[in-house]
Structure formats: structure tokens, C-alpha cells
Amino acid sequence: MLYREALNKAMDEMMEKDPSVVILGEDVGFYGGNYKVTEGLYAKYGRKRVIDTPIAENSIVGTAIGMAIGGLRPIAEIMTVNFSLLAMDQIVNQLAKIRYMSGGKIVLPVVIRMPQGVAKQLAAQHSQSLERFFASVPGLRVFVASDATTAYYGLKYAITTDDPVIFLEHTLLYPEKMEIEEEKNFSPYRARIKKEGEGITIVSYLKMLHDTLKVVPIIEKELNTTCEVIDLCSINPLDISTIANSVKKTKRLVVITEEPKTGSYANEIINKVLEEVFYELDAPPLKIGSEDVPTPYNRTLELASIPTPEKIASLIIKWGRKHGI
Amino acid sequence: MSKSYAEQFYYLMKLGRVFELRAKEEYMKGNIGGFLHLAIGEEAVHVGAVLGFGKGDIFVHYREHVYALARGMEPKYVMAELFGKITGVSKGKGGSMHLYDPKFNFYGGNAIVGAHLPHAVGAAYARKYTGDTTGVLASFGDGATNSGNFFEAINMAATWQVPVIFLCENNYYAIGTRVDRASPFADLYKKAKDYMPAVQIDGMDVFEVFETVKKAKEYVETEGKPYFIEALTYRYEPHSMSDTGDYRSPRELKIAKDKDPIENLKKKGLEKGLLTQEYIKFVDDKVQQIVEEAVEFALNSPEPPLEELYNDVFCEVCIDVIS
The missing domain is CATH 3.40.50.970 (Thiamin diphosphate (ThDP)-binding fold, Pyr/PP domains)
Known part of the structure; x- marks a missing residue:
């Protein structure tokens, strides 16, 4: 399908x-x-x-x-x-x-x-x-x-x-092949833990979620840790408790969205997490998003403007090393 | 025209006028806040349209007190809404510009010029879809006919063939901009005439408004298509209580007031034997009393409790899960 x-x-x-x-x-x-x-x-x-x-x-x-x-x-x-x-x-x-x-x-x-x-x-x-x-x-x-x-x-x-x-x-x-996993009691208001992990909480959704999942093995290998990846179905309301509980465990938060970084919804997620679990964090949260430019037509520039799997991996690895993972 | 209609016209127009004059006083006292848009001078359009239209959904602009009263909404609940009280028709959360009551098929009270026109088209589509041929009434001012909402709505209504009466109240001013300064021509019915039948009428004559809207209703329901009416009218008051209205000359105001719709109705009604002096006197006293009671009710009604702040944003009993 x-x-x-x-x-x-x-x-x-x-x-x-x-x-x-x-x-x-x-x-x-x-x-x-x-x-x-x-x-x-x-x-x-x-x-x-x-x-x-x-x-x-x-x-x-x-x-x-x-x-x-x-x-x-x-x-x-x-x-x-x-x-x-x-x-x-x-x-x-x-x-x-x-x-x-x-x-x-x-x-x-x-x-x-x-x-x-x-x-x-x-x-x-x-x-x-x-x-x-x-x-x-x-x-x-x-x-x-x-x-x-x-x-x-x-x-x-x-x-x-x-x-x-x-x-x-x-x-x-739209053209991606996927299957519907049968669920008995689906609620859009529950965030979905796509992959469990201990060292970094990564929150994302839509295409960025797939790009992230592709490079999680690389990140885990490079930083010698495991990532917990959370997908959101509803962003308003936001299931902050699932995210906050994960961050309490991992002590680290990365939020990846495709919006330009200034004023992006990632800010709202990070802000809510900080309000809940600021003192639990071992590192400043990392926000990954598009550059603050109108999206260019030229393919090279276009790719430079958005997060790609490679960029996601390298940004998280760099951030992880800087903050002692 | 029957005697009972003339009597209803007089009662509702007078009720509307007294209600609004009293609302103006209460606004000056600080009991009513925000914007207050008065329809004094335009009562023939509002009352004639509601009675001529009869059964069906009504979508109106923000100058809608008289529409609401003519529709049957109780003066005390409307006044309480203006006062922002919990007993108001919208629990004090909408105010003067947002009177709603599905019991009366009354869907606002919209404060974005022309934004309710597509709502009327959609509602007419829905009624038709469910096999109900009842027409829908959408009224708006001259200013709205310059907006994208207007052109999108008449285009969709005519393309989809849905029974909407587009009633344009041309009172010649969009706040302070006279109609011919914002439109290449001042006869606004011309904007719709290639889409649907479109007529221009005297909006200071309640009989003419009533008859025209009644005929339009029959047309939209029989044909299943839209109809456009431009009613020429005048608002005596400024756009809202925060407008000085000094863009109109005293002479122009006098000419309009000489055609006062209530005086006009009284004269015609008495001449034709449709109204009596006794009835007029009876109504004049009665509406004073009703409006005073409405003000008393509004004054004595409680404020909305603070927990009302969070109510009515989303459904209270939401579905929980789905499978």
C-alpha cells in the first residue's frame, strides 16, 4: 500500500x-x-x-x-x-x-x-x-x-x-510504500515511540521522521549510545508527558522539523520540555530545521536549505560529542 | 398586504429602533463595551427581509441586532449579550457582533466583512444535499461587494446552483468610504447580474423589501438557484460608536431621515388602513417596556464565571479512540 x-x-x-x-x-x-x-x-x-x-x-x-x-x-x-x-x-x-x-x-x-x-x-x-x-x-x-x-x-x-x-x-x-499497522484503540493525542533508546530523545514527524530513522544506526554507532525516536500525530494538543518522560530517561533532546528554524514548531516543543524537565537535562536541546531562506529552485541550494539524513546525522553527532556523549 | 403583516413590521421596526437607541445609551454609560454598530435607519431592510424570507438559515453581518430581534430572539437575551453577561445568546463570549442561535437558524453576526457569504453557500449546499429545498439568506453591506469573499461566493452559488438570496444593504458607506470611491459603479446589483437575477429596490420601504425577498425566496426554492437584491438604505448613526460620522453632510443626513422607514410605514399603513393610531400607540408603549425590561435583565444578570474561559473551545465530550 x-x-x-x-x-x-x-x-x-x-x-x-x-x-x-x-x-x-x-x-x-x-x-x-x-x-x-x-x-x-x-x-x-x-x-x-x-x-x-x-x-x-x-x-x-x-x-x-x-x-x-x-x-x-x-x-x-x-x-x-x-x-x-x-x-x-x-x-x-x-x-x-x-x-x-x-x-x-x-x-x-x-x-x-x-x-x-x-x-x-x-x-x-x-x-x-x-x-x-x-x-x-x-x-x-x-x-x-x-x-x-x-x-x-x-x-x-x-x-x-x-x-x-x-x-x-x-x-x-504520497508515493511511499507502507502498511497500516492494525491498532485497536488509536488516539492521535498519544505520541508514538517509534524506537526505544536510552541516550538521546529525538522528536520528529512527517518526512523528517523517516530521514531521522534512516540515520539512527549511524548516530548510535558514532556516539555509542541509543536513541529513542518519538513521532507525533497531534501537534496541538501536544503529548508533552510522553516526550518529558523520555527526556527524564535519556537526559538529552533533539527536535527535528522541516520548517525554517526561526519561530518553528520545534521551539514550542523544546520550550514545553524545558518547562517540565529543565534540571534533568545533561545538554542543551538541539533544534534541527530548514535554513531561514525561501526555498531555492536550484537543486544543490535546495538540498542545502533543508535537513537531509546526512545533515541530521552529522549535526547530532557533532552536538553529542560537544556535550560529552 | 395584510393588516397583520403591517402590524408586525411596525412592531419589529419600532422594537429594533428603541432597542438600539437604548443600547446606545448603555454604551455611553459603559455598560456595553467594544464595538457597537447601530442599524438605525435600516430597519425596513432588516425586518422586511426576515419576514419576507420566513423559514431557513440566515447569515448576517455585524450590524445584526434588528435581524436577531425580527427573527424572534428575545430582546433580553440579546441585550444581555451586548452587556457580556452569561445569560446572553452567546454566553457573553461573542458580544454585539456575534449573535448566534441555531434554534432560530441564525448563524451570526460575522465581524469579517463578507466572510459569511461562503458560509451561506455551504449551508445551502448542505440543505440541498439532504433533500431540503429551503433557501438561505445572506445579507451584507455595500463594502462587502468589493471583497474576494463576495465574488467567490456568487461564483460558487451560481456554479453549484444553490438557493441563496444575496441581500446587499447599500447604505452608501463602507465606514467612511462612499460607495463610488471604492467601486467603478455605484449600482451594485450589476456586479451579480451575469450570475443570477439581480434587482435594485428601495430599502426604506418595508413593503417593497418584504415583497421582493418573498418573491426571491420563491424563486430560489423553485429554481434551486441564487438571487441578488440590492436594497438602497441609509444608516443614521456613524459606522460604530467609535466613528464620528463627519464624512457626511447634515443635508445628506436630512434627506435620508426624511425618508425614515418607520415614519414611511406609519404613513402608508394609516393611509391604507393597515395600521391604526391605537395600535401605534400600543406598540410604542409596549416596546419601551420590553426594552426597559431587557436592560434590567442584562444589568442584573451575572458575569460569566471564570471557568467559562476554557469552555466551548473544543467539544466537551470528545471521542476518545478509534479503531
């Missing part, structure tokens, strides 16, 4: 179960989705339930809000997170606030799905990670789907909950 097929399966099952679930977005229907995530659903459920929209991101989210008011459970696909900036009023001023402003009278079970991240030479306007923007807005749940399992269960959860959910995927994960 492919990562994108896990997302498709989640939507398919929820649509089959609940006729109030609908999908809307640009090219999601007749065309089958620009990343093929909604492939086949138009043929199966028809154009009333898989709704092609004009290029009008603000009103894609706006009409999804109206649909939720009218009793539906819409899944709005924004083609990429870059275009969500056109919908920020509807996301931030409307979706996140109407429940509160109405004293709880209006409930908006809306999911907004979108891929983010740096793919390959798409240049600055198509190569961003923006989770920090969403995660800092009260009233939104923000999920990140790192693999087929969290994609499948996380999206099913997002469609089922009455809270508005921003559901972030990664462009480069």
Missing part, C-alpha cells in the same frame, strides 16, 4: 459509513486529485459527495464551514499548504472561533487536509511547511500524518471528532 492510499482508504470507509461525509476541493473529483489522494471516490460516491470547487481557497474553507452548519461533515482538500494562506481568514477567524463566539452553540466538524514540505525543485511558493501557524491558533486541532498508520487512523479520527482539524500530510510521502 502507498501512504496516499491509506488516506484514501480512511475517507472511503468513513464515506461508506456516514452519508454526511463529503469531500470538496480543487480537482478532487472528476480529475481524481492532484496527488491522487481522492482517486476513485468520485466514481464511487458521485459529484454531490466529491465536490469539485473553483480555485478559491478562502471559500473552499468557507463553504465547508457552511456545510458543517448545515449538518454535513466536510473534508476540504487544499491542494498544498502553500495555498492555505489564501484561506487564513476562514481558518483562523471563522473555523477556529465560531464555536467559542457562539457560546458553544455552533459545532464545526470540518477537516482540512493538505500536503506540505519541500518536494523537488518546486521553488519557494510551493515548498513550505507551515504547521507553526496552525498550531498557534486556539480552536484548531492540528494533526501530522507521518506514516500509513497515523494517516489512516488519524484521518478517521479527524473525520469523526466534532472539533475542526487541520490535517497535514507530506508531498513526498
Whole structure:
């Protein structure tokens, strides 16, 4: 199975179960989705339930809000997170606030799905990670789907909950082969320990998680220690207790995200860990992220702007040696 | 036009006017905070539209007290919301600009110009999807017709063929910018006429607003398509209580006030035998009493308890896990 097929399966099952679930977005229907995530659903459920929209991101989210008011459970696909900036009023001023402003009278079970991240030479306007923007807005749940399992269960959860959910995927994960590991009681609000270890806690998600896992054996060999790798499914709320408990054990923290480092969500994770377990730490936390530049088109420069497996390994090894591992 | 409609118009328009004049006083006393946008002068549009529309979802802008009252929301709960009290329609968390009550199919009270227009389109889509042909009403000001929200919403409504009445209240000013200084033409219905039937009417005449909206409702429900109405009206008060309103001449204000919608209704109603002096007197006394009681209620209502701060952000009983 492919990562994108896990997302498709989640939507398919929820649509089959609940006729109030609908999908809307640009090219999601007749065309089958620009990343093929909604492939086949138009043929199966028809154009009333898989709704092609004009290029009008603000009103894609706006009409999804109206649909939720009218009793539906819409899944709005924004083609990429870059275009969500056109919908920020509807996301931030409307979706996140109407429940509160109405004293709880209006409930908006809306999911907004979108891929983010740096793919390959798409240049600055198509190569961003923006989770920090969403995660800092009260009233939104923000999920990140790192693999087929969290994609499948996380999206099913997002469609089922009455809270508005921003559901972030990664462009480069769509064609990756993965399997859904069966889980009986999945909660997106529990962080997932992907690998246990004793010497360094590494927190990551989406593509950076995979890049990290690739080089963990090198890091462990070079530093003669073991790494505990934690994947997040929800970044707001954040399962801080799982992370803090791990850091209490390892005494060291590394956070890896693809956002430019200034103001990245990694800062929030590090800040929360410091508040909880500052005196337990044996080394200052290490933050790995993209350079503070718009993503360049040129491939060499592009690779220089983002964390790669090699960079992740060398940065952690250098940091580990400096701080006595 | 029946006698009972004329009487309802008079009652609701007068209630709206007295309510807002009283709200203005309470604002000056400091009992109402934030922004307060008064619709004095525009009552014929608000009341005529709500009654002409009848059953269905309503999405309104932030100048919405009279819409809410005409819709049947109790004056005391609306006033309590303005006072920020827990007894308010939105538990004191929304205020003047955010009156919501699904019981009355009333969905705001939106304070971002034009942002509720796509909501109306989505709601109409949802109703149609579930086999309900009832139309949806979205009202907005002249300023909103220059926004992306407006063009996106009319485009989607006409493409998807959903039954939305777009009611533009052209009061000639977007805060202090006159309509012809922000749009290449001042007849705003022209912006929609290639998408849907679009008309311009006298918004100071409640009978005309009522009849037009009623016909539009029949149209959107029979055809399953949108309809656009531009109602020419005027707000006597500044944009909000924090605006001086000095961009309008006293002469211009006088011309507008000479066409006062309530006086207009009284005159026509008496002439046609739809209203009596006795009824008018009865209503004038009655609404004073209702509004005084509303203010008393709001004043005596408790503040929201501090734990309300964290309520209504997310669902209280969330699903726990999924398999």
C-alpha cells in the first residue's frame, strides 16, 4: 500500500459509513486529485459527495464551514499548504472561533487536509511547511500524518471528532510504500515511540521522521549510545508527558522539523520540555530545521536549505560529542 | 398586504429602533463595551427581509441586532449579550457582533466583512444535499461587494446552483468610504447580474423589501438557484460608536431621515388602513417596556464565571479512540 492510499482508504470507509461525509476541493473529483489522494471516490460516491470547487481557497474553507452548519461533515482538500494562506481568514477567524463566539452553540466538524514540505525543485511558493501557524491558533486541532498508520487512523479520527482539524500530510510521502499497522484503540493525542533508546530523545514527524530513522544506526554507532525516536500525530494538543518522560530517561533532546528554524514548531516543543524537565537535562536541546531562506529552485541550494539524513546525522553527532556523549 | 403583516413590521421596526437607541445609551454609560454598530435607519431592510424570507438559515453581518430581534430572539437575551453577561445568546463570549442561535437558524453576526457569504453557500449546499429545498439568506453591506469573499461566493452559488438570496444593504458607506470611491459603479446589483437575477429596490420601504425577498425566496426554492437584491438604505448613526460620522453632510443626513422607514410605514399603513393610531400607540408603549425590561435583565444578570474561559473551545465530550 502507498501512504496516499491509506488516506484514501480512511475517507472511503468513513464515506461508506456516514452519508454526511463529503469531500470538496480543487480537482478532487472528476480529475481524481492532484496527488491522487481522492482517486476513485468520485466514481464511487458521485459529484454531490466529491465536490469539485473553483480555485478559491478562502471559500473552499468557507463553504465547508457552511456545510458543517448545515449538518454535513466536510473534508476540504487544499491542494498544498502553500495555498492555505489564501484561506487564513476562514481558518483562523471563522473555523477556529465560531464555536467559542457562539457560546458553544455552533459545532464545526470540518477537516482540512493538505500536503506540505519541500518536494523537488518546486521553488519557494510551493515548498513550505507551515504547521507553526496552525498550531498557534486556539480552536484548531492540528494533526501530522507521518506514516500509513497515523494517516489512516488519524484521518478517521479527524473525520469523526466534532472539533475542526487541520490535517497535514507530506508531498513526498504520497508515493511511499507502507502498511497500516492494525491498532485497536488509536488516539492521535498519544505520541508514538517509534524506537526505544536510552541516550538521546529525538522528536520528529512527517518526512523528517523517516530521514531521522534512516540515520539512527549511524548516530548510535558514532556516539555509542541509543536513541529513542518519538513521532507525533497531534501537534496541538501536544503529548508533552510522553516526550518529558523520555527526556527524564535519556537526559538529552533533539527536535527535528522541516520548517525554517526561526519561530518553528520545534521551539514550542523544546520550550514545553524545558518547562517540565529543565534540571534533568545533561545538554542543551538541539533544534534541527530548514535554513531561514525561501526555498531555492536550484537543486544543490535546495538540498542545502533543508535537513537531509546526512545533515541530521552529522549535526547530532557533532552536538553529542560537544556535550560529552 | 395584510393588516397583520403591517402590524408586525411596525412592531419589529419600532422594537429594533428603541432597542438600539437604548443600547446606545448603555454604551455611553459603559455598560456595553467594544464595538457597537447601530442599524438605525435600516430597519425596513432588516425586518422586511426576515419576514419576507420566513423559514431557513440566515447569515448576517455585524450590524445584526434588528435581524436577531425580527427573527424572534428575545430582546433580553440579546441585550444581555451586548452587556457580556452569561445569560446572553452567546454566553457573553461573542458580544454585539456575534449573535448566534441555531434554534432560530441564525448563524451570526460575522465581524469579517463578507466572510459569511461562503458560509451561506455551504449551508445551502448542505440543505440541498439532504433533500431540503429551503433557501438561505445572506445579507451584507455595500463594502462587502468589493471583497474576494463576495465574488467567490456568487461564483460558487451560481456554479453549484444553490438557493441563496444575496441581500446587499447599500447604505452608501463602507465606514467612511462612499460607495463610488471604492467601486467603478455605484449600482451594485450589476456586479451579480451575469450570475443570477439581480434587482435594485428601495430599502426604506418595508413593503417593497418584504415583497421582493418573498418573491426571491420563491424563486430560489423553485429554481434551486441564487438571487441578488440590492436594497438602497441609509444608516443614521456613524459606522460604530467609535466613528464620528463627519464624512457626511447634515443635508445628506436630512434627506435620508426624511425618508425614515418607520415614519414611511406609519404613513402608508394609516393611509391604507393597515395600521391604526391605537395600535401605534400600543406598540410604542409596549416596546419601551420590553426594552426597559431587557436592560434590567442584562444589568442584573451575572458575569460569566471564570471557568467559562476554557469552555466551548473544543467539544466537551470528545471521542476518545478509534479503531
